[in-house]
Amino acid sequence: xxxxxxxxxxxxxxxxxxxxxxxxxxxxxxxxxxxxxxxxxxxxxxxxxxxxxxxxxxxxxxxxxxxxxxxxxxxxxxxxxxxxxxxxxxxxxxxxxxxxxxxxxxxxxxxxxxxxxxxxxxxxxxxxxxxxxxxxxxxxxxxxxxxxxxxxxxxxxxxxxxxxxxxxxxxxxxxxxxxxxxxxxxxxxxxxxxxxxxxxxxxxxxxxxxxxxxxxxxxxxxxxxxxxxxxxxxxxxxxxxxxxxxxxxxxxxxxxxxxxxxxxxxxxxxxxxxxxxxxxxxxxxxxxxxxxxxxxxxxxxxxxxxxxxxxxxxxxxxxxxxxxxxxxxxxxxxxxxxxxxx
Amino acid sequence: xxxxxxxxxxxxxxxxxxxxxxxxxxxxxxxxxxxxxxxxxxxxxxxxxxxxxxxxxxxxxxxxxxxxxxxxxxxxxxxxxxxxxxxxxxxxxxxxxxxxxxxxxxxxxxxxxxxxxxxxxxxxxxxxxxxxxxxxxxxxxxxxxxxxxxxxxxxxxxxxxxxxxxxxxxxxxxxxxxxxxxxxxxxxxxxxxxxxxxxxxxxxxxxxxxxxxxxxxxxxxxxxxxxxxxxxxxxxxxxxxxxxxxxxxxxxxxxxxxxxxxxxxxxxxxxxxxxxxxxxxxxxxxxxxxxxxxxxxxxxxxxxxxxxxxxxxxxxxxxxxxxxxxxxxxxx
Numbered sequence: 001x002x003x004x005x006x007x008x009x010x011x012x013x014x015x016x017x018x019x020x021x022x023x024x025x026x027x028x029x030x031x032x033x034x035x036x037x038x039x040x041x042x043x044x045x046x047x048x049x050x051x052x053x054x055x056x057x058x059x060x061x062x063x064x065x066x067x068x069x070x071x072x073x074x075x076x077x078x079x080x081x082x083x084x085x086x087x088x089x090x091x092x093x094x095x096x097x098x099x100x101x102x103x104x105x106x107x108x109x110x111x112x113x114x115x116x117x118x119x120x121x122x123x124x125x126x127x128x129x130x131x132x133x134x135x136x137x138x139x140x141x142x143x144x145x146x147x148x149x150x151x152x153x154x155x156x157x158x159x160x161x162x163x164x165x166x167x168x169x170x171x172x173x174x175x176x177x178x179x180x181x182x183x184x185x186x187x188x189x190x191x192x193x194x195x196x197x198x199x200x201x202x203x204x205x206x207x208x209x210x211x212x213x214x215x216x217x218x219x220x221x222x223x224x225x226x227x228x229x230x231x232x233x234x235x236x237x238x239x240x241x242x243x244x245x246x247x248x249x250x251x252x253x254x255x256x257x258x259x260x261x262x263x264x265x266x267x268x269x270x271x272x273x274x275x276x277x278x279x280x281x282x283x284x285x286x287x288x289x290x291x292x293x294x295x296x297x298x299x300x301x302x303x304x305x306x307x308x309x310x311x312x313x314x315x316x317x318x319x320x321x322x323x324x325x326x327x328x329x330x331x332x333x334x335x336x337x338x339x340x341x342x
Numbered sequence: 343x344x345x346x347x348x349x350x351x352x353x354x355x356x357x358x359x360x361x362x363x364x365x366x367x368x369x370x371x372x373x374x375x376x377x378x379x380x381x382x383x384x385x386x387x388x389x390x391x392x393x394x395x396x397x398x399x400x401x402x403x404x405x406x407x408x409x410x411x412x413x414x415x416x417x418x419x420x421x422x423x424x425x426x427x428x429x430x431x432x433x434x435x436x437x438x439x440x441x442x443x444x445x446x447x448x449x450x451x452x453x454x455x456x457x458x459x460x461x462x463x464x465x466x467x468x469x470x471x472x473x474x475x476x477x478x479x480x481x482x483x484x485x486x487x488x489x490x491x492x493x494x495x496x497x498x499x500x501x502x503x504x505x506x507x508x509x510x511x512x513x514x515x516x517x518x519x520x521x522x523x524x525x526x527x528x529x530x531x532x533x534x535x536x537x538x539x540x541x542x543x544x545x546x547x548x549x550x551x552x553x554x555x556x557x558x559x560x561x562x563x564x565x566x567x568x569x570x571x572x573x574x575x576x577x578x579x580x581x582x583x584x585x586x587x588x589x590x591x592x593x594x595x596x597x598x599x600x601x602x603x604x605x606x607x608x609x610x611x612x613x614x615x616x617x618x619x620x621x622x623x624x625x626x627x628x629x630x631x632x633x634x635x636x637x638x639x640x641x642x643x644x645x646x647x648x649x650x651x652x653x654x655x656x657x658x659x660x661x662x663x664x665x666x667x668x669x670x671x672x673x674x
Contacts, residue, residue, distance in 0.1 A: 061534035170622050200390040200561065202619035205605035209615050227535065230564075234607035234616065257609055271539035273564035275591055275603060276610050285543075286536045289504050 004088050005049040006189045006221040012082035014043035014072045040293045042068040044245040055222040057236035063290055065245040066225045070193045074108050075099055104134050107182035111194035113174035117166040123177055124148055124162040131184040151180045172203035193225045208235055229272045233257055241265045244301040245293060251327035261329040263306050308339055351378040352555050353523055358415035360401045367627035371397040373579040384556045386570030388563055392623050394579040395559045399525045403442060404432040438468040441516040445528035447508035451500040457511050458496030461518060468519040487514045487544055506537035517548055527559045542569060563602060567591050575599050578626055578634040581653060585660035593670040595662035597639050600674050640674050641666045
């Protein structure tokens with residue numbers, strides 16, 4: 001298949017200037033007094049591409065930039081650099097009005113089912129809102145209520161729910177409302193930012209099953225953000241692992257879980273608890289914590305916690321390189337396998 | 343570890359009932375919960391939100407405030423009942439005999455005091471040590487939970503620590519007075535997975551080192567299966583199943599336990615669909631007659647609507663409250 005991907009992101013960068021008072025920013029050093037402008041390097045050159053019907057997951061720990069990638073693609077943030085192509089069109093610099101038709105192709109589902117629904121709106125109005133934004137022709141608007149009813153039924157809510165307010169629903173039901181809202185404009189791409197992490201495990205399974213069914217039914221593509229490796233293993237076709245704003249490994253799911261190459265991916269997999277008796281996996285225990293995105297380490301972003309790091313890692317930033325089977329890894333170990341002592 | 347030896351149990355909870363009397367009805371958050379913990383044992387208390395697991399923890403420490411009230415039952419710590427004990431005795435118990443680790447390490451530390459002062463407070467209240475000995479004990483404890491330059495870090499405030507470090511401090515405070523029992527309420531839920539595994543290892547080592555017991559309250563069966571000696575599963579304020587960890591995880595007798603385990607995706611196998619428990623937890627102010635789980639249970643029959651199932655012995659020493667329990671290896 002040589003179909004153009006629904007989403008194609010190239011070298012995306014997202015930097016935030018952080019405030020702080022004038023006095024906080026004044027720095028005195030050997031060269032005299034100067035005014036510093038601290039910058040959070042949230043996303044540092046991330047590329048990814050998702051085809052129709054494909055589910056790509058981004059995993060990583062808090063602060064790795066996975067949510068920022070999602071929000072930047074959804075153009076909630078203004079990207080600092082890079083290209084975001086939806087159906088081949090670069091939307092990175094689109095203005096508000098230009099974005100409107102794009103939003104019919106791309107919708108978002110949020111983590112918190114409590115904060116992401118307007119408490120003063122009825123369910124039917126919440127779900128209809130994106131659709132009404134898109135259709136200004138009276139005839140088409142007349143068809144909206146029926147479509148909303150169909151959608152609510154499809155996500156497992158019944159007709160009488162349409163007239164209720166969000167507080168009358170449980171967390172799982174609210175997430176269903178959020179999904180119905182995203183589907184209302186029949187998008188091609190859904191960006192889901194931790195859609196199940198606020199839910200109990202039995203409800204989580206319901207929502208994951210629903211999202212998979214909808215993918216098959218509507219040929220949706222998902223960008224699925226999660227910190228939970230077992231959820232990602234269940235739902236994703238391919239997985240990108242992020243650390244400190246960098247993509248450190250990117251591979252089809254089966255390849256990644258069978259043969260993780262980056263030390264961070266290996267550590268993540270070995271740290272994940274499991275109900276099943278432990279599989280035979282190496283254990284890489286990470287020490288220390290993620291460095292600040294205000295002050296990135298030189299060379300490899302992971303070297304401060306990496307058990308294999310050597311001189312080269314501090315001097316040179318490893319680039320993502322293809323290692324076959326669709327897997328790419330950003331690590332100097334690939335070129336120096338003799339240093340991989342485990 | 344010791345099992346079923348009632349006379350050596352460190353903590354025995356019998357028929358505990360904690361209710362909350364609200365304007366919209368009585369919430370029977372904990373309704374007849376019993377269990378036992380021996381010395382050196384780790385017990386996992388699991389269930390979904392609203393199961394009553396945190397309320398059990400708070401009840402043991404006597405931290406239930408109005409409109410909540412312990413309506414009945416016994417909480418015996420080495421034979422002495424904490425339900426009927428006065429506030430003076432409870433104050434002596436808290437921190438010294440039983441200590442607690444909460445979920446959110448930011449809100450369980452006082453932002454206005456240094457970490458050192460908050461640690462010192464425990465020893466001031468619960469030991470006869472002099473100031474310099476207390477300081478040394480704090481430094482040692484902070485080092486043993488993996489915080490380097492401990493003497494210096496004692497002077498720091500909670501906001502100067504990261505989430506994982508703060509949880510280490512909270513654990514250090516909980517361990518300081520050498521308590522016999524630690525109640526950990528979702529201790530790693532707010533943490534990243536690599537930090538979580540560090541903290542779990544630390545807690546395990548500390549407990550083994552001091553011979554303390556632990557109640558690990560969590561919604562995460564994977565965490566509990568790696569930490570606990572045995573597990574108690576709560577649903578709507580009742581114990582639905584309990585037993586040794588491996589037996590309960592591998593051959594559960596209660597359909598709810600089976601459903602919970604099956605709905606966790608696992609990286610060792612790939613299923614097209616996760617099995618799911620239909621519906622959601624019922625309104626606890628308005629529980630159905632008979633078995634609380636019957637509306638969501640694929641095995642429910644007429645009897646389940648009439649009679650509440652008692653906790654009865656099952657295979658492999660498990661106890662389950664179900665009229666139609668699963669046999670070993672049976673699926674839903």
